[in-house]
Amino acid sequence: MLALFSVRSNQVVLLRDLVQELWSETPPQSAKITLQTYIVRLRQQLSKDLELSGASLDPKGLLQTFHGGYQLTVDPAVLEYRRFEDLAARGRGEIATGDYARASLVLRSALDMWRGPALVDVSTGPLLQAHVTRLNNARVTAVEQLMEAELRQGRHLDILGDLTDLTAEHPFHENLHAQLMVALYRAGRRSQALEVFAGLRSTLVTNLGIDPSHKLSRLHRAILNGDPTLESLPQRGGMLLDCFAA
Incomplete structure (x- = not known):
């Protein structure tokens, strides 16, 4: 429960939300009574933690009771x-x-x-x-x-390994693949940059039935053509693929 109170700190967490979080769609008949017991125990634990930390705070002030719910104030x-x-x-x-x-x-x-x-x-x-x-x-x-x-x-060599791992971890993420393609191209490995595009396209078609976006396809053509703008992208604006929007 403390995790839910933390992610919704400084706002009232309704009783129905606490019940849903703890028991989903099948709460016991004693859900409200059990929940009150959990709140008492949580306040006791907060009190111990505050005492150990030397903080002079009232645990009831941290976890307050409101009509219809509770609020963690931090x-x-x-x-x-x-x-x-x-x-x-x-x-x-x-x-x-x-x-x-x-x-x-x-x-x-x-x-x-x-x-x-x-x-x-x-x-x-x-x-x-x-x-x-x-x-x-x-x-x-x-x-x-x-x-x-x-x-x-200009740190393409420094991030090649990271981008290789990231694209493997996120096989559908176009922006990460675009970054890897540009990093490889700048490192003089154009054929590998093109292979990254081919691999992503195969993954998208096989798993989702779609082709890469228009922007990524334009980046692919720029790499095929050895477009000099790939060496020096605009220094202000959006993300890399935004440079190939039109």
Whole structure:
């Protein structure tokens, strides 16, 4: 329950949401009484943790009772996922302004907070699982943006290994494949860049029945033609594939 309160900190978590998270669609008749017992135990654990940390806070003040639910009241800065989201947003902002060096620093700081998949050691119900999916997707986006910032700074050789691993982990992700294609092309490995496109196209057609996007196809043609713009992409704007939108 603490995980759900944390991801919904500073807002009331309704009783029905807690019941759904704990028992899904088959709650016991004693669900509300059992839930109250869990809340008492959680407050007791919070009290012990606060005592050990030396913090002079009332656990009832942290986990407050409201009509229809409970609310965990905390400073967002103490929650790692909130700090990650703030740093990731700052990184996106730096990319938008063209400050790729700063973007790399900020995004690396954000990603350094991860030690594995989100809430990997927590039993999740339907509500927490939705949050886990969102967080894991946000992590992939931050990684993609870090690769973008590195590529824009001419560090294609440094990220080839990372991009190779990332495209294997995310076989349908066009942006990551596009970044790998450009990195390989800049490293003088045009044939391998073309093979990456062919592999992605085969994966998309076989599994989803679709072709690569128009933008990725334009990038493919640019590599085929040895387009000199691949060596020096615009220094401000969106992601790499956006440069091949028209």
